[in-house]
Amino acid sequence: MATQKVTIVGADGKLGPSVLDELLASGKFQVCVFKRASSKSKSEYPPSVRVVRVSDDFPVDEVADALKGQDALVVTITPYLTELQKRLADAAVKAGVKHFIPADFGSCDSQDKKVCELAPLYGRKADVRQHLQELSASSRHGFFWTSLVCGHFFNDDLHLKHIFLEDGRADVFGDGELRASTSTLKQIGRATAKVLELGASEKTKNRVLYIQSFCVSQNQVIAAVERAASTKLKVESIDAQKFMDKWKPKADEGDPDGAEELIWALGTLYANWEERELSNNLLGLSEEDLDEVVAGILG
Ligand SMILES: NC(=O)c1ccc[n+]([C@@H]2O[C@H](COP(=O)([O-])OP(=O)(O)OC[C@H]3O[C@@H](n4cnc5c(N)ncnc54)[C@H](OP(=O)(O)O)[C@@H]3O)[C@@H](O)[C@H]2O)c1
Incomplete structure (x- = not known):
């Protein structure tokens, strides 16, 4: 079944607004934004966007409840929150969400061992991906991930x-x-929308996709x-x-x-x-x- 209901976590950072805009511009998705309870960032979205406040540490059970019925989760939060991303992935699996796009969007390739050694941030992205891979392998409802690497x-x-x-x-x-x-924020937003449109295809399932x-x-x-x-x-x-x-x-x-x-x-x-x-x-x-x-x- 086509992906229709998409939740974004981190819609108000540097990248998030472009992803939100392009998901809405595609006209194919009902978009929901999760915001942490203490968030002070702007919350003016088009009326079609549903906003859900979640406890600051994103507890798995609470997030899973809030994610029920969603098809996909896109994470565009600040990149250092590895454990938070893992909790989001656990919650997505628990809720039956199928498609997960992690906060990769790297300047560099987190599959490149040399880069991961030089800049631990990319090792963290690889660590999140490893967790997603394990969840996918043990999932009974077809959970999968797609990472975008954009320069x-x-x-x-x-x-x-x-x-x-x-x-x-x-x-x-x-x-x-x-x-x-290298990629503009708009191009990355468009790529994210397209990945969600493609859904579970051999080209997107558990794959790192390079764009520019x-x-x-x-x-x-x-x-x-x-x-x-x-x-x-x-x-x-x-x-x-x-x-x-x-x-x-x-x-x-x-x-x-x-x-x-x-x-x-x-x-x-x-x-x-x-x-x-x-x-x-x-x-x-x-x-x-x-x-x-x-x-x-x-x-
Ligand atoms: N390729 C590149 O050149 C490049 C450059 C920058 C970033 N990136 C990547 O792009 C992705 C998004 O990065 P960004 O720079 O756009 O992010 P950002 O601006 O640092 O992130 C802000 C978002 O993260 C949320 N956030 C911050 N701290 C949080 C916390 N403790 N708990 C929950 N949410 C929190 C904020 O939520 P609130 O609204 O609640 O404040 C906000 O929506 C990451 O994967 C990053 O690695 C790539």
């Missing part, structure tokens, strides 16, 4: 790409020619920013290994800047999904135009 969120602040427009400069690794897959808006080099992005802002940036080359040697220990200590810098590097150096199996065609996703997207971001 860096392209809409993120230009500073996160080391483009400092106000200072007229940018950094690149090496010669800046290495290409990486485009696969571009740092030089291409900088050139697009220069065109959109009618400016010329001074580009400095930095050594990738030295950069990671500097930031990895800080990331390991829990320093958020360290984690951000490390993930910028990994998602720039190890994120070319065209070298893997890209799922854009499967999901009916067109590539986007880099200049148009950059112009939209710079307003």
